[in-house]
Amino acid sequence: MRDHIPVVVQGRRRRAGRAGLAGLLWGAAELTVTVGVVVLLLVVHQVWWTNRQALAGAHEQVRELEREWTGPPALPALPPPANDPSPDPSPEPGSVPDPDAGPSRAPSPSDEGAPSPARKPPPQESAYGVLRIPRLGVVVPIAQGVDKRAVLDKGYAGHYAGSGQPGAEGNFALAGHRNTHGEPFRHINRLRAGDELIVDVRGKRYTYVVGRTLPETTERDTGVIAPVPRSVVKPEYGYSEPGAYITLTTCTPEYTSKYRLVVWGVLTS
Known part of the structure; x- marks a missing residue:
């Protein structure tokens, strides 16, 4: 009988060892599945939910801007009485005129139909315009x-802070996500020469036409958003003459x- 005791003990140890190993493997499998589910949920949130959330908010912002622009105009001020003793509103000699009033001159024929660009940048991080890309069906607020x-x-x-204003001489440069968070610039690689890029700002419309595309450059290629846009990494891409440009930039691949992927357009009206 004593000869059989070690055999029995050894078998029990083996079974216990197998049970412990099985438990360890099962725990590792459960942990792997849990981590996989968490990662999957994060991916769904980042790729799907943020898109829906951002798109809904962006579309509502566009509607809000359009309501603001098309709302009833403010009532005009009543004219002063004929015997109103108030002084002539023209500035006295030596006084400083309103800087936002612009130069005092009669309009010239060349002013007719000319765009009226914004005189100064809008408040930081506030939506003030709408970009429309008809070819892609994109309608997105500009902030x-x-x-x-x-x-x-x-x-x-x-x-981009410091870049030009819509409709003005210089380079009106914009950035947008290519993936997640509404991904408004996801398909700008599909734009071709002649496609329209329309910018609406407080009831005024500026139409640009796509001219050139830079498929890939580094994130430090600041030349693409310069007043006369031209890549400093790939100088064969860009422009060499002053004009009124628009630039769209996004990440790639x-x-x-x-x-960075870059699309340039030139103002036509």
Whole structure:
């Protein structure tokens, strides 16, 4: 009988070892599944939910701007009485005129139909315009600044600080997400020469036409948003003459932020 005791004990140890290993493997499998589910939920939230949320907010912002622009105009001020003793509103000699009033001159024939660009930048991070890309079916608010949380993650197109204003001489440069958060610039790689880029600002419309595209450049290629846009990394891409330009920038390849894709347009009306 004593010869059989070690055999019995050894078998029990083996079974216990197998049970412990099975439990360990089962726990690892459960942990892997849990981590996979969490990652999947994060991906769904980032790729699907943020898109829906940002798109809904961006479309509501567009509607709000359009309501503001098309709302009833303010009532005109009543004319003063004939015997109103108030002084002539023209500035006295040596006084400083209102800087926003512009130069005092009679309009010239060349002014007819000319665009009236904004005189100064809008408040930081506030939506003030709408970008329309008919070929892609994109309608997106434009806000001042390119801060991710305050502007881009809302599904807006962000206006680079220091770049030109809509309809004005210079380069009106915009950034937008290509993936997630509304991804308004996801398909700008599909734009071709001649496609329209329409910018509406407080009832005024500026139409640009796509001229050139830079498929890929580094994130530090600041030349693409210069007043006369031209890549400093790939100088064969861009323009060499002053004009009224628009620039769209986004990340490339998709789902990365390694490089930048650039589309340029020129003002036509």
